[in-house]
Amino acid sequence: MVGIVIVSHSAKVAEGICDLARQMAKADQKILPAGGMADGSIGTDAFKVSEAIQAAWSDDGVLVLVDLGSALLSTDMAMEFLDEAIRERVRVADAPILEGAIGAVVEASVGSSLEQVLSTAEGAREMRKII
């Protein structure tokens, strides 16, 4: 099952998205938060992100969802800390973080491939709320 990592500037946002997404996922779905700095302040921490990726890791790979700006920079840096074998199976979604996370966990929970989970997360960009 593809693992999911949520990178946000706020630890509360990352944890909250994980809590919500777990409601939609199978019990053994891995969804890990990587939010805030080591001292709890607002920011993103590449080391925290790489730890979360390793904790979410399986051979099926990991999808990372990021909030804004430096969340992506920290995620790129986190990739540098990872073994090449892991890095090759990590993707970063260009998706809204919450809607993308919900789509991703459901797709991952049904056993879809990393590329399918990525595509579903990114598909959340097109999701209308008022129809």
Added chain:
Amino acid sequence: MYPLTEIQLVLMNPTGLHARPASQFVQTAARFKSKVQIIAGSKRADGKSILNVMTMGLKKGADFTVSADGEDEAECLAALQALVEGNFGEG
């Protein structure tokens, strides 16, 4: 007689086919090989796609058709019917 490959259902759970119920629907549909579609009015969604299903915006009271096409279509429809009629386990 046509084989039974579609069923009519009404959503009676409070939140309709959103978020958690939508994910349960998709995860149940995904257990089967059959192609699953949800049809409501002029809208049609892939029953195995969470975004498709949530985009349908089906609320409490909505009636809709679920069709299944494939070798396990009868079992698939029975499982989806049980899920919807059981109100997705909601109170």
